Amino acid sequence: MVGREKELKIRFAPGSCELVEGRGVHRRTGCPCGAGGGAAAACWGRAVAARLWRLRLPAEDVDIPSRRALITGATGLLGRAVFKEFNENNWNAVGCGYRRAQPRFEQINLLDSVAVHDIIHDFQPHVIVHCAAERRPDVVENQPEAASQLNVAASGNLAKEAGAAVLRIPILYGEVERLEESAVTVMFDKVQFSNKSANMDHWQQRFPTNVKDVASVCRQLAEKRMLDPSIRGTFHWSGNEQMTKYEMACAIADAFNLPSSHLRPITDCPVVGALRPRNAQLDCSKLEMLGIGQRTPFRAGIKESLWPFLIDKRWRQTVFH
Numbered sequence: 001m002v003g004r005e006k007e008l009k010i011r012f013a014p015g016s017c018e019l020v021e022g023r024g025v026h027r028r029t030g031c032p033c034g035a036g037g038g039a040a041a042a043c044w045g046r047a048v049a050a051r052l053w054r055l056r057l058p059a060e061d062v063d064i065p066s067r068r069a070l071i072t073g074a075t076g077l078l079g080r081a082v083f084k085e086f087n088e089n090n091w092n093a094v095g096c097g098y099r100r101a102q103p104r105f106e107q108i109n110l111l112d113s114v115a116v117h118d119i120i121h122d123f124q125p126h127v128i129v130h131c132a133a134e135r136r137p138d139v140v141e142n143q144p145e146a147a148s149q150l151n152v153a154a155s156g157n158l159a160k161e162a163g164a165a166v167l168r169i170p171i172l173y174g175e176v177e178r179l180e181e182s183a184v185t186v187m188f189d190k191v192q193f194s195n196k197s198a199n200m201d202h203w204q205q206r207f208p209t210n211v212k213d214v215a216s217v218c219r220q221l222a223e224k225r226m227l228d229p230s231i232r233g234t235f236h237w238s239g240n241e242q243m244t245k246y247e248m249a250c251a252i253a254d255a256f257n258l259p260s261s262h263l264r265p266i267t268d269c270p271v272v273g274a275l276r277p278r279n280a281q282l283d284c285s286k287l288e289m290l291g292i293g294q295r296t297p298f299r300a301g302i303k304e305s306l307w308p309f310l311i312d313k314r315w316r317q318t319v320f321h
Contacts, residue, residue, distance in 0.1 A: 064092050065090050065091055065092040066092075067090065067091045067092065067126055067127075067226070068091070068092045068093075068094070068123060068124065068125045068126050068127075069086045069091045069092070069093045069094070069125055069126065069127045069128070069129060069222065070093075070094050070096065070119070070120065070123055070125040070127070070128045070129070071083045071086065071093055071094070071095045071096070071128075071129050071131060072095075072096055072097075072108075072110060072128070072129070072130045072131055072132040072154075072158070073097065073130070073131035073132030073133065074095025074096060074097050074101075074105045074131065075095075075097035075098075075099075075100040075101060075105060076097075076131060076132070076181075077172060077174055077176060077181045077182060077211055078131045078169075078172060078174075078211050078214060078215070079095065079097070079131035079132070080175075080211075081174055081175070081211035081212050081214065081215040082129050082131055082211075082214070082215040082218050082219075083095040084215065085212070085215035085216055085218070085219050086129075086215075086218075086219055086222075089219055091219070094106060094123055094125070096108040096119065097132075098110075098132075106119060110132055110150070110154035110157060110158070111149060111150075111153055111154055111157070112157075113157045113160070116157045116158060116161065117161060120161045120162070126222075126226060127222040127225075127226070128158055128161075128162050129218050129222070130155060130158050132150065132154060133150060133151050133155075134146070134147040134150050134151055135172075137273070137274035137276060138273045138274050140274065141273075141274040163229075163232060164232070165221065165225065165231065165232045165233060165234075165235065166233070166234040166235065167214075167217065167218065167221065167234075167235050167236070167237060168234060168235070168236045168237075168282060169209060169214055169236075169237055169238060169282075170206060170207050170208070170209055170238045170239075170280050170282060171183055171184060171206050171207070171208050171209065171280070172184070172208075172209055172210075172211050172214065173185050173208055173209075173210060173211070173301065173302060173305055174210055174211035174212060174301070174305055175211075175304070175305050176305060179309060183245075184208050184248055184302070185302075185305060185306060185309075187200070187245065187248065187249050187252065188252060188306050188309055190249065190263070191249050191252050191253050191256075191258060191260070191263070192258065192310070192311050192312075194258065194259045194260075194261075194262045195262070196262065197262045197263075197264055198249075198262060198263055198264065199264050199266050200244070200245050200246035200249050200263050200264065200265060200266060201244055201245040201246060201266055201270060202244045202245070202246040202247070202265035202266055202267050203244065203266070203267055203268060203269055203270065203278065204244060204245070204270070204276055204277070204278055204279075204280065205242050205243075205244060205278060205279040205280065205281070206242075206243060206244065206245070206248075206280050207238040207239050207240065207241065207242060207243070207280060207281055207282070208239055208241070208243060208248060208298055208302075209237070209238045209239040210239065210295075210296040210301040210305075212294075212296060212301070213237070213239070213294045213295055213296055214237060216294040217237045217287065217292055217293060217294060220292040220293075220294075221235065221287070221290075221292055224290055224292065231290070235286050235287050236282035236283055236284050236286065236287070237282070237284050237287055237293070238281070238282045238284060239295055239296075239298065240284075240295060241297070241298050242281070243298070244265075246263060246264075246265040246266070248298070248302075249263050250263060251298055251299055251302065252302055252306065254299065255299045255302055255303045255306075256303065256306070256307075256310065
């Protein structure tokens with residue numbers, strides 16, 4: 001979505017927050033979330049000033065990047081990476097979530113079309129990156145109505161406000177808050193507990209992809225589309241290392257110098273859970289032709305993601321020191 005191009009500056013002083021826009025100054029005193037202060041201040045008070053106010057910055061001028069990105073699902077595995085990528089590359093990124101949103105992000109129910117309209121109207125983002133979704137196939141199959149609300153209805157509310165480009169991605173991993181956040185990282189406990197054998201799928205061919213790479217692709221695609229609005233449609237991105245879950249588990253063990261003899265490859269087609277394709281490879285050539293892409297080698301990415309969850313602290317010293 002293309003928004004306004006104005007460069008803004010926020011000036012902080014003890015007890016007040018001033019929004020400088022061109023020659024005019026809009027003043028907000030007290031909590032920036034309160035009423036008053038002019039239309040521009042009301043707009044930016046929610047998206048920018050309120051977030052910076054929580055940091056209790058000393059008296060100073062803060063330059064706000066002119067490019068604005070709204071990130072939904074910013075509390076999740078992919079959303080956190082996307083928010084960080086935009087924020088660290090000269091974008092004014094505002095993240096939103098729901099149950100875990102506050103105090104860092106805006107709390108928005110994406111099923112509330114009025115709330116969605118309001119935050120987009122207030123913040124005027126150039127780009128909306130929609131990362132909120134139910135990603136688990138088994139949950140989608142067993143709870144179709146709830147999954148449809150988030151994956152279809154919420155996406156529809158956003159699509160009404162902006163043009164869309166769709167990025168399809170495969171199994172993801174990255175810096176998780178808990179191992180269960182990713183179908184890749186959740187295997188780490190089975191890898192570490194080598195005193196107990198563990199069955200691992202060795203049938204489905206997957207392409208594990210680091211969320212940092214997906215975040216970089218999202219940013220690159222957004223920047224390309226700002227230069228060329230004709231870029232739209234459906235795109236694919238994934239890692240290029242083909243691995244079964246058994247091979248991923250063995251690679252994780254190798255990355256941390258852990259034994260893998262207790263891991264047992266299961267070559268039969270899974271009979272439990274939602275049906276999945278045997279080979280989940282995606283054609284990434286469309287993005288590659290645009291000069292867009294980033295791929296982190298699996299062993300390097302998984303080591304960076306999982307080392308905080310090592311059970312035997314001595315391995316941390318062996319691997320990293």
